[in-house]
Amino acid sequence: MHDNDKAQQHKYASINEFYPIYLSEHQNTTNRALHFIGTGLMGLSFVTAMLFHLFAFFALMPVVGFGFAWLGHALFEKNKPSTFTCFFFSIACDFLLFGDLIMGRQSFKTK
Numbered sequence: 001m002h003d004n005d006k007a008q009q010h011k012y013a014s015i016n017e018f019y020p021i022y023l024s025e026h027q028n029t030t031n032r033a034l035h036f037i038g039t040g041l042m043g044l045s046f047v048t049a050m051l052f053h054l055f056a057f058f059a060l061m062p063v064v065g066f067g068f069a070w071l072g073h074a075l076f077e078k079n080k081p082s083t084f085t086c087f088f089f090s091i092a093c094d095f096l097l098f099g100d101l102i103m104g105r106q107s108f109k110t111k
Contacts (some may be wrong), residue, residue, distance in 0.1 A: 008014040015092050024084055027110045031072035032097070036108070038068025039098040069094065 012018040042065035049057035100106035
């Protein structure tokens with residue numbers, strides 16, 4: 001972890017403190033959908049790698065996870081992904097948002 005990452009991580013005391021900031025950076029419906037797809041495909045890649053011993057699927061995990069998310073930020077949200085400033089909390093919040101969308105605690109449409 002870079003020194004800047006450490007400074008950003010310590011800026012927030014917990015995931016619960018960071019999650020509202022994360023959500024504020026993910027207001028666009030298409031961006032949320034792309035995050036959902038990327039996180040889902042990342043999980044599917046992990047399960048595929050483990051179940052079928054196709055370990056090349058581990059290499060796909062960051063490609064699909066970050067690829068869909070960064071595309072959403074660049075084209076739809078028009079902001080810089082928090083992965084660059086708060087790496088571990090950002091990834092954890094990707095999974096929190098994924099779960100919240102499945103459970104109905106968050107919606108794809110925010111506005």
